[in-house]
Amino acid sequence: RDRNCDLDSPKGLLYKQPGITLGRCDVVAVTPWSAPIVWEETFDPVLVDAIYKPKNLTIATTVFAIGKYIRFLRDFLETAEKHFMVDFKVHYHIFTDQLQDVPAVDLAAGRKIFVHQVPKLKRWQDISASRMQMIQTIIEEQLYREADYIYCQDVDAKFHFRWGAETLDRLVGQIHPWFYDLGRDQFTYERRPESTAYIPPGEGDFYYIGAMFGGRVEEVYKLVKSCHENLEADKANGIEAAWQEESHLNWYLLYNKPSKILSPEYLWDDLRGKANVMKVVRLSHILKNYAEVREN
Numbered sequence: 001r002d003r004n005c006d007l008d009s010p011k012g013l014l015y016k017q018p019g020i021t022l023g024r025c026d027v028v029a030v031t032p033w034s035a036p037i038v039w040e041e042t043f044d045p046v047l048v049d050a051i052y053k054p055k056n057l058t059i060a061t062t063v064f065a066i067g068k069y070i071r072f073l074r075d076f077l078e079t080a081e082k083h084f085m086v087d088f089k090v091h092y093h094i095f096t097d098q099l100q101d102v103p104a105v106d107l108a109a110g111r112k113i114f115v116h117q118v119p120k121l122k123r124w125q126d127i128s129a130s131r132m133q134m135i136q137t138i139i140e141e142q143l144y145r146e147a148d149y150i151y152c153q154d155v156d157a158k159f160h161f162r163w164g165a166e167t168l169d170r171l172v173g174q175i176h177p178w179f180y181d182l183g184r185d186q187f188t189y190e191r192r193p194e195s196t197a198y199i200p201p202g203e204g205d206f207y208y209i210g211a212m213f214g215g216r217v218e219e220v221y222k223l224v225k226s227c228h229e230n231l232e233a234d235k236a237n238g239i240e241a242a243w244q245e246e247s248h249l250n251w252y253l254l255y256n257k258p259s260k261i262l263s264p265e266y267l268w269d270d271l272r273g274k275a276n277v278m279k280v281v282r283l284s285h286i287l288k289n290y291a292e293v294r295e296n
C-alpha cells in the first residue's frame with residue numbers, strides 16, 4: 001500500500017447529509033484562511049474513521065517523562081490506549097532519563113512503545129524547550145521512514161474521550177485552554193523585538209499551546225527545526241522568550257498557518273472547570289503542584 005494520504009471516501013457508507021445552514025452556532029469552526037477548527041458535532045466520527053482507517057497510517061506521538069514527570073506516564077499511556085487514535089497504528093516515542101521506570105502497559109495490536117534515553121537538564125524551562133531539538137533528531141533518524149504523522153504531547157495529561165483521526169492534517173495547532181476566549185493583545189506572546197519569537201502588538205490569530213502540535217512528519221520537521229534554530233539564536237543573544245518553545249511555536253504558526261486547528265476539547269485544563277462551548281473534554285492537563293514537580 002502506498003503512503004499517499006489524499007482523501008478518498010468509502011462507497012456505500014450512509015451518514016447524515018452535510019448541512020449548509022445548520023450546525024454548531026455557538027463556535028467558529030473555520031479560520032479566516034479556511035482551515036477547520038475541530039469541535040464536537042462538526043465531524044462524523046464514523047465517516048472520519050472510514051476514510052482514514054484503510055490508509056494503513058502510522059501515527060507517532062512523542063512524550064517526554066524526565067525527572068519527576070515519569071509519574072505521569074502510566075496514566076497518559078493507559079488512557080491513550082482507550083481514546084487516542086483507537087484502531088490505528090500508534091508508535092509512542094518516550095523520552096526519559098529513567099529507562100527502568102517506564103511502565104509496562106498493555107498495548108492494542110499494531111501499537112508500540114519506543115524508549116529513548118535523554119539526559120536530565122537542570123532547569124524545567126530547558127527540559128521543556130529541548131523537546132524541539134530532540135523531536136527534530138528523532139524525525140531525522142527514524143520517523144521520516146517509519147511514520148506518516150507525528151503528534152507531540154505533554155505527559156501531564158489524561159485522555160477522557162475520543163481523540164481521533166479528525167485531527168489528522170498537514171500542520172495542526174492546538175488552541176490553549178486559557179486563551180481561547182481572549183483578545184490577541186492579551187496573549188502571552190514574546191513582546192521584545194530582540195527575540196526571534198517577537199510578535200508585534202495587533203498581530204496574532206490564536207494562542208497555541210506548546211503541549212500539543214502535530215501533522216505530517218515533513219511539516220512538523222520544518223516546525224521543530226525552525227523553533228530549535230530560533231531558540232539557539234536567542235540563546236546566543238542572551239535572551240529567553242517569555243514561554244520558551246511555546247513562544248517560538250506561536251511565532252511559527254502565526255507566519256506558517258496551520259491547516260487544521262484543534263479546539264480546547266483536545267487539550268483542556270482541569271483547573272478551568274466546565275465551559276459552555278465544551279461539549280466534551282477529550283484530553284486534559286491534570287492538576288499538579290508546580291513547585292513540587294519542578295524542584296530537583
Ligand code: UDP
Pocket residue numbers: 063064065066067068069070124127128153154155156211293294
Ligand atoms: N517535562 C519533563 N520533566 C520536567 C519538566 C518538563 O519531562 O522536569 C516535560 C513533560 O513532558 C511536560 C512538558 O515537558 O509535560 C512540559 O512541562 P510542563 O508540563 O511542566 O509545562 P506546563 O504544561 O505546566 O506549561
Ligand code: MN
Pocket residue numbers: 154155156211285
Ligand atoms: Mn504540561
